[in-house]
Amino acid sequence: MRRLLVFQSLWAMLDHQGQPTMALEAQLEIIAAAGYDGITDHFWQPAHARRLSQAAKGLGLAIEGQAFPRTVDDLAAALDVASQHGCHHLTLQADVRAYSVAQVMPLLEGWQRLAEQVDFAVLLETHRYRVTNDLPLTLGLLAQFPDLKLLADLSHYVVGRELPEAACAEDDRDIQQILQRSWGFHGRVASSEQVQVPLAFAQHQAWLQRFLGWWRYGMQDWLARDSTVDGSLSFTCELGPPPYAITGADGSELSDRWQDALLLKDLVRNLWHDLV
Incomplete structure (x- = not known):
């Protein structure tokens, strides 16, 4: 059976000053009680990964791990930690600034060889100030690496490229290419x-x-890729603290991020249920 797993980001649990308000274990208990399937957090430091894994497993929560590699060796070390503790998948915010596809081909080739050696997916995240910062360059990477798997955070391309509110067919085609991978x-x-x-x-x-x-x-495309394969697609509610969250003159946030995350969780589950 193919499933949608909805995760909550632990970064999104920080307060308006970017600080945790309770212990890690207490945060996970709240997330589990709210009906999430898993959590998203950094997952390359051994001590933190061990604590996170133990707490998540005790509550039946899956883990989306995050790593920020700059080199092939960086990813090798992160995969070693993630393999010891287990995760649904590992997402990479590749901490590299690229100006051409050729510049990063050796790095991605090395990362793909490493990804083939683990039993969980390794996904390259679309994100500003990362190797995927530029949408055309990212599309170029997809053309050169037909097996490259992405994790789509479309917000970065919308604000980074100042996409107009009115839909543009060319922009939508570019975004759809990202979603197809x-x-x-x-x-x-x-x-x-x-x-x-x-x-x-x-x-x-x-x-x-x-x-x-x-x-x-994106969900529909994922379902259509191979309907015979069991698996799970992930969606993380990642509503970050300021400066991601907009604040007023007093520094207070203009909306309740936790309530927004619960709304987002329900909206994407409704999308999934309509499709399946």
Whole structure:
């Protein structure tokens, strides 16, 4: 059976000053009680990975691990930690700034060889100030590496490229190419000028619907790739603290990120249920 697993980001659990408000184990208990399937957090440091794994397993939560490699050796070390403790998949924010496909081909070739040696997916995340910062360059990487698997955080391309609110066929084709190679999603809604907007505000509803349409397309494409294979697709609610979250003059956030995350969880599950 093919399933959608909805994760909650532990980064999104930080308060408006970027600080945790409770112990790791207590955070996971709240996340599990809210009906999430798993959690997303850094997963390359041995002591933290061990603690996170023990707490998550005790609550039946899956783990989306995050790593920030710069070299082939960096990924080898992260995979060793993740393999010891187990995860649903590992997502890479490749901490490299690239100006051409050729510049990063040796690095991606080395990472792909390593990814073939583990029993969980290794996904390259679309993210600003990473190797996937530039959408055309990322599309070039996909052309050179037909087996490269992405994790799509579309918010970075919306705000990074200032995509217009009115849908553009060319932009949608580019985004669809990203989705056709994605095996998971990081979820937030962006606008042309803000990487993360409150979901309930009236002025953001057009963007919310745009993102829901993209995510639906990505889910549908994933389901169609090979209907005979069991597996699970991940979606992380990743509503980060300021400066991702918009604040007023007093530094307070304009919306309740936890409530927005619960709403997002339900919205994407509804998309999935409509498809399956």
